[in-house]
Amino acid sequence: MGSEERDEVRESLEKYIGQPMGPGSEAPEDVNGPMIRHWVDALDDQNPVYSDPEVAQESRFGGVVAPPAMLQTWTMPRPRIEGIAERGGAPTEMSGENVVSALDKAGYVGTLATNSELEFERYLRPGDRLHLTNELESISARKKTGLGLGYFVTWITTYLDANDQVVGKQLFRIFKFDPATMGGAG
Amino acid sequence: MVKKMGLGEGDIQVGDALPDFDLNVTSTVIVAGAIASRDFMPAHHDKDYAQGQGAPDVFMNILTTNGYVSRFVTDWAGPEAMIRKISIRLGGPAIPGQPLRFRGEVLEKDVQEEECVISVSVHAANDLGNHATGTVTLSLPV
Numbered sequence: 001m002g003s004e005e006r007d008e009v010r011e012s013l014e015k016y017i018g019q020p021m022g023p024g025s026e027a028p029e030d031v032n033g034p035m036i037r038h039w040v041d042a043l044d045d046q047n048p049v050y051s052d053p054e055v056a057q058e059s060r061f062g063g064v065v066a067p068p069a070m071l072q073t074w075t076m077p078r079p080r081i082e083g084i085a086e087r088g089g090a091p092t093e094m095s096g097e098n099v100v101s102a103l104d105k106a107g108y109v110g111t112l113a114t115n116s117e118l119e120f121e122r123y124l125r126p127g128d129r130l131h132l133t134n135e136l137e138s139i140s141a142r143k144k145t146g147l148g149l150g151y152f153v154t155w156i157t158t159y160l161d162a163n164d165q166v167v168g169k170q171l172f173r174i175f176k177f178d179p180a181t182m183g184g185a186g
Numbered sequence: 187m188v189k190k191m192g193l194g195e196g197d198i199q200v201g202d203a204l205p206d207f208d209l210n211v212t213s214t215v216i217v218a219g220a221i222a223s224r225d226f227m228p229a230h231h232d233k234d235y236a237q238g239q240g241a242p243d244v245f246m247n248i249l250t251t252n253g254y255v256s257r258f259v260t261d262w263a264g265p266e267a268m269i270r271k272i273s274i275r276l277g278g279p280a281i282p283g284q285p286l287r288f289r290g291e292v293l294e295k296d297v298q299e300e301e302c303v304i305s306v307s308v309h310a311a312n313d314l315g316n317h318a319t320g321t322v323t324l325s326l327p328v
Contacts, residue, residue: 035222042222043250045257049265059191059265060327068269069253076224085235089227116248117273 009106010151013139016099021134021155027074031066031128039070065123071159071168074130099136099153103176108150115154115173121166129162137171150177192264195295195302195328204262204290204306209254211246211312213282219250245279251318255308258288259322263304267324270303274320277311284312293321301325 029035040050048055049065056064066074079091087093094101100111124130140152154173161167209215213233220230225247228235236244252272260267280286287310294305303325310318 039222039253042218043253043257045253045260047257047260047265055191055265060268067253067256069249069256069272070223072249073223073225079224079226081226084226085228085232089229091226113248113276115273115275116252117271118252119271120269123268 007142009103009108010139010142012106013099013102013151016102016136017139019136021098021100021136022094022096024131024133025075025077027130028078029074029129030126031074031124031130032126033064035073036064036066036070036126039067039073043067061123063125065125066128068120068123068168069118071118071120071124072157072170074124074128075132075159099139100174100176103151103153107178107180108176110147110150110175110177110179112147112175112177113172114152114175115171117171118168119170120168124161124167128167130159130167132160133158143175145175145177146182147175148177148179148181148183150175192266193262193326195297195326198263198292198295198302198304198326200292200295202292204258204288204292204308207258207261207288209286209288211280211282211284211286213244216244216246216250216280216282219253220247223247223249223253225249241279241281243281243283245281246317248276251276251280251310254286254288255310255318255320255322258290258308258310259306259324262290263324263326266326268326269322269324271323272320273322274308274318275316276318277316278314280310280312280317281314284314286310286312286317290322297328300328302328 077091134157137154157170159168217231230247290306290308296303305323
């Protein structure tokens, strides 16, 4: 396939750029001690600023803070376990079309996460309540890789506190590919 | 006088290696991280589902990978470190029975008025190859 050829799939995706990936989302609960302790036990992270109020008080943070890598955890929707496998792991029913479902429909059903960039403006404290907005940043031209032909899709999620101050951002990039084109076919 | 916790700016030089960290990845490690991060995607706890997706076994979710990258850096830098950025390129999966070897090195150090900003390369690999490769930026008070 020549590079000069029109790529109608890519053209049909242009409308998604700059748009939200999905509805904004409210954290189902405040940043809280039990979930922090669950995390630090699960990862055996013994940094005392997450779990020892006395040490945390003496630190630059002035009190217990949440592990920064939990940022996304706070806004994860409450999952509906029944049917989660059938939904491809989506925690809840997805409504409406977005770039990912459009690519699935066009045959680019494979998904590989390729990049994650987390930025933290400040550490979160128990009592913080987050919400997020997200925006599709870019879609690459069709690329040929070892997995097959596909598109790199990049979006940015912005996490805000109850005062609408940005507390962190995440850039996330996936490669959506057509597994049938692996090995250079197609 | 607050007692000093962890490394100070003067303890860190460009080129310093972070202490090696080898994580014994088991199904329990993967499931514990997935559920603690509220990620119920079956590929992170259900081996049959993961294999149906073409993966060799359950595999670590990205939230947990970021959590271990953060822990690797703060285990070294100490509790006064504030992580500013974790930027990783994702490679092969982290799966049970494949220890994940975290290695890192100080790339830059910039002493500013109130804090010292340090960037560290981080590389986590198993026998399948690179799992996560990238850079962590942190600050320490000065």
